[in-house]
Amino acid sequence: MIFDPRLCELGEGPLWHPIREQMFWFDINNQKLLSQDRDGPREWRFPEIVSAAGWISEDVLLIAGERDLFLFDLETEEVETLCLLEQDKPKNRPNDGRADPQGGFWIGTMAKDEAVGAGAIYRYYRGELRKLYSDITVPNAICFPPGGTFAHFSDTVTHKVMKVTLDADGWPNAAPEVFLDLTAEGLYPDGAVIDAAGVMWLAQWGASRVAAYDANGAFLRSIPVDAPQTTCPAFAGPQLTALIVTSARKNLDAEALRIAPNSGATFVIEGLTQGQREHQVII
Template sequence: MLGEGPTYDQHTGTAWWFDILGRKLFEADIETGVVKSHQLPQMASVLARVDDDRQIIATETGLHLRQVKTGALELVTPIEANSPDTRSNDGRVHPCGALWVGTMGISAEPGAGAIYHVARGVVSVLFDKISIPNAICFSPDGAIAYFTDTAINKLMRVDIDPETALPLGEPRVFFDHSDGDGGLDGAVCDADGVIWNARWGAGCVDAYSPEGKRIKTLAVPATQTSCPAFVGANADRLLVTSAREGMSTEQLDNDPKAGMTFVLDHPVKGRFEPAYLL
C-alpha cells in the first residue's frame, strides 16, 4: 500500500523496506530475489543495522530494537509515543551513528510533524511544524544534511557537524521544486555527493549535483515512487519503493505496478549505510 524506507545491509546482502500502512517489513535477498514479509504491530518506516543480531526501527511510538532472528521488538527510545495522530516517516543514519528521523500526521495534517536528531537515545527536535518530512540524507563527508517537507516541495541543505550530525546554521534552499510536477520524496546521497530523489506522483528518480542542478532523471514504472536505496555488493544499483495509497480504481488500472518495489538497471556510485550507535 505504502512502500517506504528501503535500506541495504551489505553484511548479509539483504534489502529491507516497509509497507507503512500495511504494517509490514519486507526482507529481500538481492542476489536470489527471495522476498520475505514480516507483520509488525505498529506502522514503521525506517530501519538501520545495529550489529549482526539487532536492528533499530522507527515506528509510530519511537525507536524499537529488533532482533533479526526472531523479529522481537523492544521500545528503547520513545518519540511522540503519546501522540496517536502521528507516525514516523523518512529517516537516515549519519556516519557518526546518530539518526535523523521525521514524524508526520497520519493523514498528513499540515505542520503536525517534526524532524528529530537521536544520538545514543537522546532525542532533540531539529525542525518542527513539518507536514511530510522526506529526503533526509547526508553528504559523503558527513558535513551536509539534506531534507524536505514534501508539502512545500523545496529540497533544503544545512551544514552540520560531522562528529555529531547537529546543524551548524540555518537551512537554505538547495533546489526549488515548488512549481514542478510531483513531490520530492525519499533520497540518498552517493559517493560523489549526488542526491538521488524519488519524485512522488511523477514515476521517476531524479539526480541532483552537489551544486543543486538536476542532472538526470530515471523513469520508474509506478507513478507514486517513494524512496531509493543503494543495493548490491558494490552499492551500484538503486532499489526504489512505490505506493498505491490514495489511488482510485481507474488510476490503478492505468498504473498496474503501483506499490511494487523495483531495482533499476542504471549504474550508480552508491555508499553503504552506517550502523546506528545505541
C-alpha cells in the first residue's frame, strides 16, 4: 500500500517523530526533506544533499548534510551547524543514519559516484564527532536492538550486515562481527530498523522486499514491496505498528519503470509487529 505517492529519485532516511506524530524522509538526489502529517504533504529543499535525521525536540531535527550535521527548526526553517562533516571531501555525501539508545547519532558517508572505500561511518555524541569505520563504499543498515548494548551496520556492496558491542556510552568496544552474510543469495542489504522484540527488518536493494531476521540472524519472513529498489524501513504511527518503507527509481530504465511505476514512492505495511520508539538525539 502506498503511504505517499511522491516519486523520489532516491528515497531514504524515514523517521517517525514521536512527539509531533509526523513522518519524515528524504529524497537524496533532489536534496529534499519530505513529510506527511495530518495536514497533508510538505517538503523542504536544501542547497546540498541531505539524507538522514534524528529528533532533538518537538520542533528541531538534526539533519545530516554534505558539509555538516546541522539543526533544522521545522517551524522557522532556521539552520544551525552542529558540527562539520567531511568538509575536506567534496566528492562525498551522507547516506544512512540513525539515533542510538544513548542519545548519539550514527551517520555513514560515501562517494557521490560510489567510489570503492571512499566513505566512512561516524558517531556524534554529546559534542564529539568520532570516525568509527573507514573504507566504506555504501554505508547502510545502521540500527540498534533494544537495550543499547549492540549496533548494526552494513557496507552494502559486501552483502554483509555487521554487529558490534557497545559500552555504556554507546561507543563500540570490540571488533565488528558478521551478523548476516547474504552473499550466497546475492542480496544487497540497505536500510534497517529493529522492532521492540529485537527482530531486524531489512530493506534489500533490487529484491522488491523487506526481510525479517531474528536476533541470531535467522531468516523469518519477507514482505513484498511494489518497487525493486527498497531503501529503508521505519516504524510509525501512534502505536508504532505501521512499517514505512522508502524506495528509489535511480538507474531504472524505461522498461523497469513500466513494470514498477511506483518505484520511488513511500510505502506502508500495517500490522506486522510493534517498533521501538525513535531515540532522541542529545546534543
